[in-house]
Amino acid sequence: MNSKGKVIKISGPLVVAEGMRDANMFDVVRVSEKRLIGEIIEMHGDRASIQVYEETSGLGTGENVESTGEPMSVELGPGLIGSIFDGIQRPLDDIRKVCGNNLQRGVEVPSLKREKLWKFTPSVKVGDKVIGGDVIGTVPETDIVLHKIMVPNGINGTVKKISEGEFHVNDTVCIIETEKGERELSLFQKWPVRRGRPYKKKLSPDMPLVTGQRVVDCLFPIAKGGVAAIPGPFGSGKTVTQHQLAKWAEADIIVYIGCGERGNEMTDVLNEFPELIDPHTGKSLMERTVLIANTSDMPVAAREASVYTGITIAEYYRDMGYSVALMADSTSRWAEALREMSGRLEEMPGDEGYPAYLGSRLAQFYERAGRVISNGSDEREGTLSVIGAVSPPGGDISEPVSQATLRIVKVFWGLDSNLAYQRHFPAINWLTSYSLYADSLAQWYDNNVSKDWMKSRARFMQILHDEAELKEIVKLIGMDALSAKDRLKMETARSIREDFLHQLAFHEVDTYTSLKKQLYMMKLILNFNDEAGDAISKGADVESVANLAVREKIGRFKYIEEEKTDAEFQKLSLEISSELNELINKEED
Template sequence: MSLVGHLIQVTGPIARMRTVAPVGVLEHVLVGHDRLAAEVISIDHDRATVQIYEETVGLRPGEPVHGTGHPLSVVVGPGLIGQTFDGIQRPLEVVREAQGIYLRRGAAAGLPPRRWRFTPALAVGDVVGPGAVLGSVPETPLVTNRVLVPPTLRGTLVRLAPEGDLDDTDEVACVRDAAGAMHVITLLQRWPVRRARPFRERLEPDRPLITGQRVLDTFFPIVRGGSAALPGPFGAGKTVLQHSLAKWSDAQVIVYVGCGERGNEMAQVLEEFPALVDPRSGRPLMERTILVANTSNMPVAAREASVYTGITMAEYYRDQGYHVALMADSTSRWAEALREIAGRLEEMPAEEGYPAYLPSRLAAFYERAGRVTTLAGDEGSVSVIGAVSPPGGDFTEPVTQHTQRFTRAFWALERELASARHYPAVSWKGSYSFYADNVAAWWRAESGLDWLALRRRAADVLEQDARLEQMVRLVGADALPDRQRWVIDVAALIKEGVLRQNALHEIDAFCSPAKQVRLLSLFVELHDEGASLLELGVPLMQIRERLDRGRLTRLKESVANDAPELIDEVWHETRRELASLRRQAEEQAKGAAA
């Protein structure tokens, strides 16, 4: 660390300095006597502008600035999982007080020191390339950390630690490159937050990321390695849904970035998550989760960095062959940080005051999602779900618009649904996913049913219902023919029995794929059966009398995820009821003919 300059002016998170030694753009520097974390954002002759990641109150012109010689980086290594960090990776302490989360000024970034049991996977003399797996340490009962050769290094292993305990800064291996230079590798490594980690090849998505939320998995699926936007007006349920995704989605590692959320919301996460149990392993959820928190009361520049810190950690686990999902809540608060900093820099504003590079920054973030072949030849993925909070719920504003361009699933939350307490308030009219075809084969193999056709038929009922809505408002449902009233009936059953899901219910909070398909199939078959009875001349009233609607719509809560066949049993009973109507109708028809 060396002196690179002195401050000449401080305005909020931005400071200007006079340089006395060479410093690079994007270099990580330490500002003032308190050595506050900062990053150089521009240089003009002997003047440089820095962005400071900590509270700058009390910082004075004349104070020194020290260089670190490297860009703002994340320290990656075993021990990330289970931790809570701020936007530049400083461990957070939670206090149960008003502001919820506490951070010491000038606190060191990185990981608390720990010892790990290392097991080598290679031998001295082996030739290794970028990303090769040197060995592993058991990071948590759910995640084995694979220790990789850094992405830029190739050579011969001249030393490799034997099976045994290591400090995270001890040498794991030493590699001699082609030029004869020696490179020591430790468990902890650095990676610049703003640079995507390399991989061998990008792959087409082929498997859904199961979220356990029926409206998403069934109607608007996301894939492993996919990206989704979650826009919604104030209070529509974005945060609750992001929490559900972090809890239940079937990624192996979760990175949850709370970005500009209120301090008490994040404190709730920090209290709630450690008590949660992973539905698949029965282990504490935190054994596969990393939390990054930059609440609205923390410095704005660290919020800008937090999404990059989060996604760099996500890529680090992807590179070990894991399927990782990252939730960012809310990317609008991140964009506002970008706007505030741009304003301080007196940059020319573009749309609604955001800097002209807003779209390229958003693209650079969502482009880091993907399913890949890693440098070591394994498969890994990063899925990204970004919540967007458009002011006034207006989806035409820039952050929503640009996010929509760079993501392939769009989960629009609707104010009307939320106020009717239909949760999750995901609009079935305003949402879409381009991934349905990618995941159809997986669902077919999983269920033995033509999933694509099934969901199309269900969506068709919902669309017909939406078209009838206007008519119902004008003339009332009773004026419509039975055939159309039946569509409205079934649509109501699908809304209540499939789309609506209670995040707080012990069983319903997560819905397994097998249960989802059976519920969907029940309502689609019910629709067809009813329609065919109506054609035989059975009055709608009689069909309604035979249906226990409450029982059908409560199946989501009454049937456990591991006993989905109970849904089929209920359907068989229902069908027997309807079959008796069919027999009556057929006998009457015969009687009439005779």
């Protein structure tokens, strides 16, 4: 029986209702005649504190509140890909058809389109035994994504009837005989957003999520099924970095959550993604993307739900055996929503007013990432990688959200406003960033790229750290005090920074670099460094070495198209040797 009560207090998005003794924590409720959607977040006796996901202006005490008896859930089925949802999985394009450009309160629209027909091809037959997680058939959701219809978790039995043909998402396609009677299965299932979807086994993340971004793949890699954070001040390039990762990362499905972001940034995403051509398939990027838009002017409580909605959809595709990448932009706005709701509940504040449970809530979200074996009879392996942007006020990462995030994630891409002002993008600071996956990925790089990869990476990191120390000396006593060897190291570091780490997102060739090309670039820079060191030891002048014509060609190697890199690498390797030999001979003469 659904619990019914009356509103006794309204404080912004927080509504307190009495007479709700039969309701449960996290039940979805409908508030007032306008049927505003909300969720119970605290219970005291028969009083329920409800966070309302819509604007509460105009509400009065004494209005009715009705519990639906169900937790906040999402609909999982064909039609998710290519859709744009708000934070509680309402389809914004369908709402626009109902009420125009401005979102109206209390509008009820099903998350998945009920009128669309989907072609269902069964993969089981009558009499087959199935368990939760088994695939009973497939639906071609887009040209790229084959949607696998799975038996909901907890249902085990024998297939009594299975249909083939075109169906709506809510039509019955399969009947399973279980111990508790018959269960009808449609093309979609529901799942509560605050509960992680179960799996059979979690695996070690030992394969990289290749992104084509050199500073990420080479210096600070993320594993498939890993978690990463991108903290950075305003204007340092968090959103563009996430867009690049969404476009180029080797993931089958992208889930992009705009959590409390500016409306114009989300507009850019919504306009840009449908026009982008997916480099892996040649189709529109939207054919493998789910967008969740919860802009900063939308009700603050819905931000809290948006990250859970997004990660539940991502887990669903992970269970099908896909590699999924989730971008959350930004978790700071989500934490601000937690802080506001905590303040209205009059809870004891923690650091800077954030609730004491901020760290555990962040951990619950990030821990849902991973590389897993899904439930079911077949051994389907799926991965869910989570990349969260953090927007610390004033760029100060000592604030609570950044610190709580750093305790959880294993990759830290620290954006630097100084690099951004110098127009060095991506503005990831190589001295403060780190990746704890690098060692566990070494085996993969050795087997799939080259045994030289990890050695070259280690040398790059060492040269960049040495440069930072040498810069301090130069500030004190000038460049002339450095030895020829150290001056060469400074030149090599400049080459790494300007030619390798600096990458143009809007250049048609430089926007993505394959691992093979990245290795070639590392080798060219290091070969020049080694051979130049020999030349200097034989009497060559550092200035002359630094001004060789081949250095410009090494710098422009990143603009060489992928298919021409082999020939260009061989040619430049020979040029390095010949130009340095010429210089040595000239010095000897």
